Amino acid sequence: MPITFDRLNTSKTISKEIVEIIKDNLVNGELKPGDKLPTEKELIEQLGVSRTPVREAIKILESLGVIQIKRGEGMFVTEKPSQLTLNPLIFSLIMHSTNVHKLIEFRQHFEVLLLNMLLTKKNLNIERIEAVYQSQIERMNPSLSPEELVDIDLEFHHAVLEETDNPFLTEIGRTIYELIRPRMIHFKHSKNIERTLATHKTYLDYLKGKDDFHPTEAVRWMIQNNEEMIQE
Known part of the structure; x- marks a missing residue:
């Protein structure tokens, strides 16, 4: 069953809060290496936010090596973090x-x-x-x-x-x-x-x-x- 996220209701920076949500789901086991994430459009709808913070969060997660974007397939939790990614x-x-x-x-x-x-x-x-x-x-x-x-x-x-x-x-x-x-x-x-x-x-x-x-x-x-x- 595809993972879904609750709508945000926070005073924190929205992009950082999105990153925190992904992190928490990885820690509690809801997300695992290789899992496919919702699309950008689906994240916007599920979280109730605009496109900009979602894209910022995706860039942060990608730079950290947490997610991998596969052209034509979508976003996935990285299975084998590259040593070239930001540590x-x-x-x-x-x-x-x-x-x-x-x-x-x-x-x-x-x-x-x-x-x-x-x-x-x-x-x-x-x-x-x-x-x-x-x-x-x-x-x-x-x-x-x-x-x-x-x-x-x-x-x-x-x-x-x-x-x-x-x-x-x-x-x-x-x-x-x-x-x-x-x-x-x-x-x-x-x-x-x-x-x-x-x-x-x-x-x-x-x-x-x-x-x-x-x-x-x-x-x-x-x-x-x-x-x-x-x-x-």
Whole structure:
């Protein structure tokens, strides 16, 4: 049965209220990825509003990657959000990202959460993460630019993210790495390349049960490690 919406009766900006309605329907499960939305004309009639706020709301939802417009078919809730779409989480966190120490602290606690989740996962594929690490050993060298070295470093963390098979963690993790990436300029020193590889080896040892660090101690060590690299 096609979804319908109640008429609006609000003092808020109408276009934002329409966006809120779509969001609420996604949260409560009335709308699901792949569902077809009412047409522009139907939205105008159902909500009792003019064409302008409906079009504004559609543009906002499309820019956020929430809906996808298929020519000749209509509007649909996006099934697989594109990484090219606007990520509002990034912009909401940018205001806090100037506090580098808090950003590093949050990142490391988050990564320990990832590791602990992986330790409880059935059929954990450590081999895939280890393959990325071995590739880094071969490819990381001082002749590469800082940007190239950062990209190679993040391949490891993205591999850890993907192995969780958890879209919530994956999206938050990608946001964290995007925020911290511009600050990862310490790779221009060969000694920090070695330190990065040592950190990744610690990750692997932790996953394999070889690391006798308590999680709290591991967090402190990782935070100190990253702070020292950024300060240099």
